[in-house]
Amino acid sequence: MKITQVLYVLFSLVTATLAFHPFEKHWQNSEYEKSVDVSKSFVKERHDINALNIHGKPQSKYVFGLEKSLEFDTSLLLGLYKDTSGKTAMLKSHKLDIYDDDFVYYNIIFPYPIAPGSYFKFSISLILINQMVPYPEHIPMADDQVLKLTTNAYPSSPYDTLAYTLGFISAADFNELINTELPYSLQRNDLSSSVLYKATEPIPGDSILDFSITYTRTAPLTFVNTLVRDLWVSHWSSSLQLEEYYEVTNNGAKLDKGFSRVDYFNEKLMMKPHHAITALRIPFDQSKTIFTDSLYYVDKVGNVSTSQYYEKELIIRPRFPVFGGWNYNFTIGWNSDLKDFLKRENEDTYVLSTHILDGIRDATYQDITLNIYLPEGAELVDYALPFVSDDIKVSHEYSYLDIEKGHLKLTFNFDNIVDEMKNLELVVRYKYSSFNMIEKPLQAAFYIFLALMGLYVLKKIDLSIKPTKNGKLIKEEDEFEEEKKSNVDEIIDVADE
Structure with missing residues (x-):
């Protein structure tokens, strides 16, 4: 001891x-x-x-x-x-x-x-x-x-x-x-x-x-609690579809009493730098081609028209000024040219390179979930990150016309990221052969053909319900004679009465 x-x-x-x-x-x-x-x-x-x-x-x-x-x-x-x-x-x-x-x-x-x-x-x-x-x-x-x-x-x-x-x-x-x-x-x-x-x-x-x-500081403290960023890779349309869901909080000073819209307009606070979030600026990569007609911006209520895309930057104005302690959530989406993100390494291998985020200017991100959806039939080879992250999650998710396993889904999680780190890139290498590319439309065409053939066969089958007598099917002529005899009997019965 x-x-x-x-x-x-x-x-x-x-x-x-x-x-x-x-x-x-x-x-x-x-x-x-x-x-x-x-x-x-x-x-x-x-x-x-x-x-x-x-x-x-x-x-x-x-x-x-x-x-x-x-x-x-x-x-x-x-x-x-x-x-x-x-x-x-x-x-x-x-x-x-x-x-x-x-x-x-x-x-x-x-x-x-x-x-x-x-x-x-x-x-x-x-x-x-x-x-x-x-x-x-x-x-x-x-x-x-x-x-x-x-x-x-x-x-x-x-x-x-x-x-x-x-x-x-x-x-x-x-x-x-x-x-x-x-x-x-x-x-x-x-x-x-x-x-x-x-x-x-x-x-x-x-x-x-x-x-x-x-x-x-005459500016808000924009804090993104959650960002879910989805990237859909489409070889057929040669486009990269992106969608981002934000949950934003202003960590700045809170109001000492209730909000008054009258006082807000009388003080003309919307016309000068202020600690409330009145607009969110989301700059895009100048080297990438964005299909501007595909841009959309919605929140929980619905579509918001107070947004503007100007010189590779999306400016979003929330429905109300977001003061300290207030929250706001919204979703944006757009399509980009896949050629700006994807390179063909050899006949069956592709390299996808994308930013960790595009992001709100001057913001801090607590939790980022980045989902990359590769085409159905794709096979992950490897990936490279600019910094250490948790192990990725590999799964499958069904989308339009997916028949077998669905899209290959790669999920990455990051935390404590700021907007100045958005130029850091994630690289994913995967295999996707020419056969995989034509396999899906062929399978879709085959199943559509089966459906049409099934419909044709069903139309040839007589499913109508016809009367029987003593377990035998009554023909139309027999049915007519039976009905005629029944009518005559009824007339005789009436005459007798």
Whole structure:
């Protein structure tokens, strides 16, 4: 029993040591610049780092720390650097399985080992969702919306930093919300379109302190709770039919009292930037051909005429202004030329390339379901995604004139996506032979022929009901004579009476 207790204590000490010192500090940040862009309905952070190898051996891995509170609100984490030709290239990264109360760590893999005493410049780009909070939550309809944002005041790094700057971009009416003194002071400098803070002393690694600001935003926080995106591939019509169903919420400031349409028009709020959703802009890919006569837009009530397609962009105006906390749902659809999306790899193999979404401008997507319907008889070869996703679901679904298994349906699920990621493409490779293409119309023609032949045979069968006597069919002449005799008998009976 005592040995077990001793082992438990030793294990606890080792675990605690790993929690506070998960890795050796082989690097030092000679320069660290963190910029926070709040111009969108989501936060874009950029961390520009100039790292110095202070270890005695070459190093090719750098550990980047992310506040644990942001783990599930991170839409994108991307490492970038400039190669020898001056072009921007990506750095490989993966999450480390290290327990820590404050940080989540990522391993950033450099393209080559960095010698001791040498520097390596790179940047980390982050997209964070659900970071803006209305401040206050309820406001009058005509007032400006104020948002609150909280971020780490110091570098998101386990390594010591010698020179540090923190900048906020596109924050109108900027204001600080600091209740206590900063342990490592930051000197503020107001610029024309940004606010810059500069550290006056080195900052130790793993430093964290919530730094809250407020700013004015005269635009809604468009949040798409659900997007169901269906793509139907048709080789016969050489078209790609797309349909999207949206469930939208405005996460902006709520009204402090009931909505008044009279006050809304008297204040002319529809004529100026406002925190209510009055229009949704959906831009389309300029390189793709869209059949504009196929565009449609409906909601739960029915067709809505307040929409406009102009210069590859669909502008939708809901039936009512969508204020903070209000919801709206609608469906749009259109047809595109399949040649813009599909390439023929060989005689029987095709490659379909499509965007993850087209999407509302300046919006955040919580849950996206992407369904791709391949022609009946198609066979999936493989697929490629721009980022990690759950395993796809392969099934079949019947549509018009489907006879055997139905269309091959591929279902992909994504979450925490923003509209700036809509250019990322999904590639699907599948087999679909010429025989598969003509098999369906031949089968349809065969079954239609059987139906017509069955109808012809049924028309030749006499299904009329005729009288019988003593189990024998009575002919028409016998029936007439029987009826005539019956009539004569009736006349005689009447005469006798």
